[in-house]
Amino acid sequence: MFIQQIFNGIMLGSTYAMIAIAFTLLMGILNMLNFAIGEIFMLGAIFGLTFVNLGIPFYLALPLAMACTGLSCLLVERFSFRPLRNAPPLVPLLSTIGFSILFQNTAVNLFGSERTQFPQWMEPVNFHIGPVLISSTQIITLGLAVLLMVALDLFIQRTRLGRGMRSVAESLDTANILGVDSNLIILMTFFFSGVLAGAAGIIFGISFSIVSPFMGMEPGIKGIAAMIVGGMGNLRGAIVGGMFIGIIEVLSVAYFGSSTRDFAVYGLLFLALLLRPQGILGVLQPEKERI
Amino acid sequence: MLSSYQLDLLSNLGINILLALSVYCPMATGQLSIGNAGFMALGAYTSAILTVHLHLPLFLALIVGGIVAGIVGVLVGFPALRLKGIFLAMATLAFGEIVRNFFMNFLKPLTGGAYGFRGIGDTPISIVWIWGWVLFFLLFFFFLSRSRAGLAMLATHDDETVSELIGIHIVLLKVGAFGIGAFIAGVGGGLYAHYYLYIEPEFFNVWESIHMVLYVIMGGMLTFWGAVLGTMIFVLLPEFLRFLQDWRGAFFGVLIIGLMIARPSGIVTREMLRKDFWHPLRKGT
Amino acid sequence: MILKESQLLTLKGVSKNFGGLRAVNDLSLDVSKGYIYGLIGPNGAGKTTVFNLITGVYPCNSGSILLEDVTVTELKSYRIARLGISRTFQTIRLFPSMTTWENVLIGQNTLSKSGIRGILPIRRAQEVELRRQAQEALKVLGLWEMRDRKAVTLPYGNQRKVEIARAIAARPKLLLLDEPTAGMNIRETKDLLGVLSKIHELGITILVIEHDMRVVMGICDHIFVLNFGQKIAEGSPAEIRQNEEVLEAYLGKEE
Numbered sequence: 001m002f003i004q005q006i007f008n009g010i011m012l013g014s015t016y017a018m019i020a021i022a023f024t025l026l027m028g029i030l031n032m033l034n035f036a037i038g039e040i041f042m043l044g045a046i047f048g049l050t051f052v053n054l055g056i057p058f059y060l061a062l063p064l065a066m067a068c069t070g071l072s073c074l075l076v077e078r079f080s081f082r083p084l085r086n087a088p089p090l091v092p093l094l095s096t097i098g099f100s101i102l103f104q105n106t107a108v109n110l111f112g113s114e115r116t117q118f119p120q121w122m123e124p125v126n127f128h129i130g131p132v133l134i135s136s137t138q139i140i141t142l143g144l145a146v147l148l149m150v151a152l153d154l155f156i157q158r159t160r161l162g163r164g165m166r167s168v169a170e171s172l173d174t175a176n177i178l179g180v181d182s183n184l185i186i187l188m189t190f191f192f193s194g195v196l197a198g199a200a201g202i203i204f205g206i207s208f209s210i211v212s213p214f215m216g217m218e219p220g221i222k223g224i225a226a227m228i229v230g231g232m233g234n235l236r237g238a239i240v241g242g243m244f245i246g247i248i249e250v251l252s253v254a255y256f257g258s259s260t261r262d263f264a265v266y267g268l269l270f271l272a273l274l275l276r277p278q279g280i281l282g283v284l285q286p287e288k289e290r291i
Numbered sequence: 292m293l294s295s296y297q298l299d300l301l302s303n304l305g306i307n308i309l310l311a312l313s314v315y316c317p318m319a320t321g322q323l324s325i326g327n328a329g330f331m332a333l334g335a336y337t338s339a340i341l342t343v344h345l346h347l348p349l350f351l352a353l354i355v356g357g358i359v360a361g362i363v364g365v366l367v368g369f370p371a372l373r374l375k376g377i378f379l380a381m382a383t384l385a386f387g388e389i390v391r392n393f394f395m396n397f398l399k400p401l402t403g404g405a406y407g408f409r410g411i412g413d414t415p416i417s418i419v420w421i422w423g424w425v426l427f428f429l430l431f432f433f434f435l436s437r438s439r440a441g442l443a444m445l446a447t448h449d450d451e452t453v454s455e456l457i458g459i460h461i462v463l464l465k466v467g468a469f470g471i472g473a474f475i476a477g478v479g480g481g482l483y484a485h486y487y488l489y490i491e492p493e494f495f496n497v498w499e500s501i502h503m504v505l506y507v508i509m510g511g512m513l514t515f516w517g518a519v520l521g522t523m524i525f526v527l528l529p530e531f532l533r534f535l536q537d538w539r540g541a542f543f544g545v546l547i548i549g550l551m552i553a554r555p556s557g558i559v560t561r562e563m564l565r566k567d568f569w570h571p572l573r574k575g576t
Numbered sequence: 577m578i579l580k581e582s583q584l585l586t587l588k589g590v591s592k593n594f595g596g597l598r599a600v601n602d603l604s605l606d607v608s609k610g611y612i613y614g615l616i617g618p619n620g621a622g623k624t625t626v627f628n629l630i631t632g633v634y635p636c637n638s639g640s641i642l643l644e645d646v647t648v649t650e651l652k653s654y655r656i657a658r659l660g661i662s663r664t665f666q667t668i669r670l671f672p673s674m675t676t677w678e679n680v681l682i683g684q685n686t687l688s689k690s691g692i693r694g695i696l697p698i699r700r701a702q703e704v705e706l707r708r709q710a711q712e713a714l715k716v717l718g719l720w721e722m723r724d725r726k727a728v729t730l731p732y733g734n735q736r737k738v739e740i741a742r743a744i745a746a747r748p749k750l751l752l753l754d755e756p757t758a759g760m761n762i763r764e765t766k767d768l769l770g771v772l773s774k775i776h777e778l779g780i781t782i783l784v785i786e787h788d789m790r791v792v793m794g795i796c797d798h799i800f801v802l803n804f805g806q807k808i809a810e811g812s813p814a815e816i817r818q819n820e821e822v823l824e825a826y827l828g829k830e831e
Contacts, residue, residue: 449673
């Protein structure tokens with residue numbers, strides 16, 4: 001029973017991890033908190049379901065939806081990041097809140113506020129691995145999540161553009177001097193962030209049988225929480241944080257009832273910020289000259 | 292004579308102005324709080340319990356509700372000193388959600404838990420109650436902004452390190468601002484409860500807190516008039532945009548995005564205010 | 577311990593580490609009232625760190641700091657400021673939201689008795705007097721015309737003067753100046769020297785970090801020389817000018 005809950009927590013945690021990575025990409029590389037990621041997550045599921053309902057086969061509809069969410073995130077780059085490069089950080093944050101409101105209201109008006117779900121594309125087969133019950137749907141979605149996260153990690157570590165992203169994260173000016181096309185890097189970062197958030201939305205929508213314009217509000221905030229709990233600006237930290245929060249959430253519902261769910265998650269976040277703000281994988285900054 | 296709809300609108304406006312002021316107060320010392328819905332809930336539930344179950348007079352209930360919120364605000368304000376920027380924002384957000392969850396799970400016999408607290412009084416309080424408090428706090432901030440304490444708050448907002456080195460007691464100012472903001476939100480919550488006569492934990496959610504922050508930053512975060520103007524825009528403007536119907540949300544989203552590009556400091560800036568009230572007090576010098 | 581009548585600031589065996597780096601090493605010095613002291617040394621010698629230790633920005637790892645007979649080593653910054661130590665910064669740090677006038681006025685906050693009750697116009701007479709003093713200070717420094725401009729929009733030299741005005745607004749006993757003439761041309765430097773003279777006449781003791789040797793040799797009564805966080809020499813300008821070790825520190829050993 002406990003192992004089953006852990007597995008369920010990993011399923012949930014993997015989507016939180018993907019959202020957290022979407023936040024972390026922008027936070028770590030460009031020092032920006034994009035509040036709209038939660039709604040872009042929702043748009044992934046919405047676009048996905050819309051394309052499927054239009055008759056496009058799953059294997060095309062879903063990548064198409066992810067491309068759309070990538071583009072949505074580029075919209076955020078154009079209006080919340082580029083013109084506000086030199087503004088205090090509160091300003092772009094508020095601007096992305098504006099995008100959140102815009103995206104959600106548009107989704108409600110164009111898609112309807114009813115809660116629906118993805119149709120099944122195949123009969124799910126249930127497996128027993130030891131004491132754990134897993135459905136084929138879960139295997140595929142978990143596999144997709146892992147695939148995407150590993151692909152991103154490899155991209156950043158192994159490719160030239162990935163190195164460019166890391167250098168921009170270190171110092172934009174130095175990267176520019178060294179000939180890195182920082183504008184391209186910035187666009188790519190936003191695009192990847194949107195793709196990942198959208199993918200997370202699709203996976204979440206399929207795993208938990210829910211598609212609605214309001215589905216992104218809570219996961220968005222939990223994604224930020226995961227980013228902080230795991231260690232800010234740290235891709236691996238985002239994954240750890242996401243898993244941690246997913247598991248905590250599932251365990252608290254399983255053992256203490258569904259009304260304690262948010263207690264556990266936000267209580268954890270609050271404690272983490274008070275006791276260990278640098279997160280699980282983060283490093284405490286040593287005392288430095290401030291003047 | 293105003294129609295009952297217009298009175299309702301103005302009452303709503305008044306309560307929201309209080310909530311915006313409750314966010315402005317800590318923000319004036321550089322602390323971003325996205326959890327004031329939590330303080331609002333504390334004030335709402337405390338005052339409702341006091342009037343409904345203990346039959347206390349309204350004024351007393353509102354004050355006690357505010358004080359409870361204020362004390363919790365001070366308690367949260369101390370550990371908050373260690374946190375900056377997004378960390379502080381997320382901690383206050385987490386706090387707000389914890390409070391909301393508290394009222395969903397505890398004190399259910401008194402408050403009805405997730406099913407809501409009904410019948411807070413027989414008739415809604417009159418708009419005079421609400422605007423009386425609004426006027427009181429506007430006066431408070433008016434005098435504060437013209438006082439040395441207010442100037443010290445601005446210094447703390449601008450540069451904490453230097454402020455401390457000038458002799459400003461930033462701990463007192465920051466925790467105090469946090470606590471006063473919480474008190475104001477608590478009073479706002481109490482007024483809300485006794486105007487709408489029904490509250491449930493779901494009302495006091497993150498987006499409520501985010502809206503309060505929105506009003507302040509859009510209106511102009513360096514002066515309390517900004518909070519007032521920002522609230523007026525977001526509460527009154529939709530009335531003039533009926534033709535947009537369901538798309539009013541999208542309109543405001545675009546408005547926010549546009550305003551942050553065009554006027555990132557918000558609408559009302561310090562430059563717009565009278566500068567000379569700080570000058571030598573005797574005329575003609 | 578016998579307290580010399582004129583002893584103002586004393587450092588005894590003060591040390592400070594940052595991680596593995598020893599920024600200040602067993603430093604001792606005495607500052608007497610009414611004089612102008614210079615603190616010089618190559619870049620990275622630890623001069624600004626000394627200021628930070630005196631004003632309580634960082635705790636000392638060892639040693640003690642006394643202001644007159646009060647031990648200030650463990651005190652928080654705002655207490656130290658209220659005891660009478662003010663400072664300026666290497667990069668000018670005015671309050672960006674405030675006008676010139678407001679920046680000077682906030683410097684007086686420690687004198688104003690209204691404190692947290694400052695929301696009410698208590699002690700009106702004192703407040704009127706404080707503002708008169710602030711007005712005088714601005715006029716003497718030639719900043720009165722710019723009193724309502726945002727302080728950070730002023731020309732660099734004037735910004736420095738505003739920062740100094742803010743620092744002396746509280747009538748400190750000791751004024752710490754961190755490279756006040758950095759980035760200034762000859763005319764602005766002369767202007768500033770005049771300001772420092774006037775401050776000296778007010779009876780405020782000054783300790784100034786400087787790289788401009790004409791300034792140091794010109795106005796300082798006594799000079800401390802730091803290198804690698806240690807005091808390598810002290811004395812009058814004439815003595816320092818001749819000192820072998822000082823020359824070596826700045827110019828390197830002659831091969």
